[in-house]
Amino acid sequence: MSEITPFHIAIPVHNLAECRTFYRETLKCEEGRSSEQWVDFNLFGHQLVIHYKPKAETEETHSNPVDGHDVPVPHYGVVLPWKTFQSFSEELRTKGVKFVIEPYIRFEGQVGEQATMFFLDPAGNALEFKAFRDMGQLFAK
Numbered sequence: 001m002s003e004i005t006p007f008h009i010a011i012p013v014h015n016l017a018e019c020r021t022f023y024r025e026t027l028k029c030e031e032g033r034s035s036e037q038w039v040d041f042n043l044f045g046h047q048l049v050i051h052y053k054p055k056a057e058t059e060e061t062h063s064n065p066v067d068g069h070d071v072p073v074p075h076y077g078v079v080l081p082w083k084t085f086q087s088f089s090e091e092l093r094t095k096g097v098k099f100v101i102e103p104y105i106r107f108e109g110q111v112g113e114q115a116t117m118f119f120l121d122p123a124g125n126a127l128e129f130k131a132f133r134d135m136g137q138l139f140a141k
Helices: 016-026 082-094
Strands: 008-013 030-034 038-043 046-052 062-066 069-073 075-080 099-106 114-120 126-131
Touching: 008 016, 016 030, 016 038, 016 046, 069 075, 069 099, 069 114, 069 126, 075 082, 082 099, 082 114, 082 126
Parallel strands: 008 046, 075 126
Antiparallel strands: 030 038, 038 046, 062 069, 099 114, 114 126
16 A cells, blocks of 8 residues: 545534533544534544434443453544654643543554553544554554
8 A cells, every 4th residue: 555545434413512622622632524413524634524323222232352452343543653642642631531542552562562541422432543563564564
């Protein structure tokens, strides 16, 4: 793959106004087109769309163990440059974001070593942001 192209992801949210504020103010995503049912955002160069969906009476959660942590499934996010990850994670801390998995170094000293963090948006969608000191390790086995 010689050129990385932006991904598009659409996720459900049960409170469009609250999530709109979260993505715009907390994550600093530039807002694009919108309607009464959805809002486009620029998530580090990728197209994220939040779509209104009524809240289910029961929300089933699931996680899988990875490197000693319970990783929420499903989740989405972006691989960031190392320095961007560091400043972004500090900014989230100062804003009082509650982490599901605090920023840390995963697979330390191993192939695929990476910085990672997990947190939830107001609708309970799990987000993971990560960074590799060596981007060549992104798909390393």
